[in-house]
Amino acid sequence: MSSNQPKKYDVVLGNQSRASASGVVLGGLEGVKQRLSTEVVEHKIAALPSALNYGEEGLTLVIEALNDPEDQVKEFAHNLLKNRNELRVKVALREYIKRWYSIRYDGLYKTNTIYDERRKLEYCKYLRFYPDGTLLTKSTNGSVEQVAKLLCKDNFIQIDTYKVFNKDIKISTEKFYCATDCWGKIHMHGNTISLNRYDHYITNRRSSKDDFADAYEEYHFIKS
Incomplete structure (x- = not known):
């Protein structure tokens, strides 16, 4: 298979619904960002583990996903981060729990x-x-x-x-x-x-x- 052919989770620009000869395949961190910007929950969830392969910038993407509009994405991002020890991750997880799992008093x-x-x-x-x-x-x-x-x-x-x-x-x-x-x-x-x-x-x-x-x-x- 040609290296230019799209892989399972590569993003194809041009015809977004499926790979085409005229499409441009995005890989790497740009591909992760593109998948996270879609409205398809499955694509976002598939992209999050890959983001952690790209250092601090990739980690930032996963932290940002804690506030994704879709609950499944927020929960998946939390599970990826919950055992990490970085200070900014711990702060983000505290805010995540406070925002999304607080008891109501009203x-x-x-x-x-x-x-x-x-x-x-x-x-x-x-x-x-x-x-x-x-x-x-x-x-x-x-x-x-x-x-x-x-x-x-x-x-x-x-x-x-x-x-x-x-x-x-x-x-x-x-x-x-x-x-x-x-x-x-x-x-x-x-x-x-x-x-x-x-x-x-x-x-x-x-x-x-x-x-x-x-x-x-x-x-x-x-x-x-």
Whole structure:
């Protein structure tokens, strides 16, 4: 095959849809830049690993992809960079998490309707987060408007806590007889949180019991 023939991920100028005799094949860093400038998600994703072969300029292209309009591209760029140690990469990754994976405080997170077979009733679970690391929870069949008014610190004796670790979140509830830990994920844009709960029961001061429940829960944001 001639060296002038386009390879799988080379960019062809002229007829953009397919290689042609009149097209000009771009390789190297210019080819990477051209692929990243297209609107085709697959082309952008294919170009990003190649960009890292071109030193600081190529690394800059991957960092810029953290703010690409397409979520798949942003996530792929994050996965390429997350284990690198350069200071500017770490700064960019912190900004990426802050921008795209922040918890929202301007409303509630709500599950889909849950049916309790034993009590023969339907209800939803709600979460309200506060910036100071505290959290209010409620299970009810009331309306969203009712829950929004109810979920404020003045109405609650039991207030839970949470901690965020990049895209992960840990929610902790402590009572005199048990502690409940929920580990979960903050999804992109902060509009969905998924939790997996397990209970750590303290039976006395010297022993404890872990109950790993099959309790996957997905909460969706509602502005209120």
